[in-house]
Amino acid sequence: MQSRTFTVPNISCGHCVRTIEREVGEVPGVTRVSADQGARRVTVEWDESGSWEAVRDLLTEINYPPAE
Secondary structure, eight states: EEEEEOTTTTTTHHHHHHHHHHHHTSSEEEEEEETTTTTTTTEEEEEEOOEEEHHHHHHHHOOOOOOO
């Protein structure tokens, strides 16, 4: 199991949180997603069938790119 916590500057409302959690939760291998509107941070856990690259690419595609 791997995890990563990162900043997503574009989180500005509850809709953003729900969108991120729903969309990232559908990435193959992702086992848990938690987005925090106040901190503008997201934590994602995935198993060996998932990857950070897949999560990052999806977030960028849906206009919530992680901060570098």
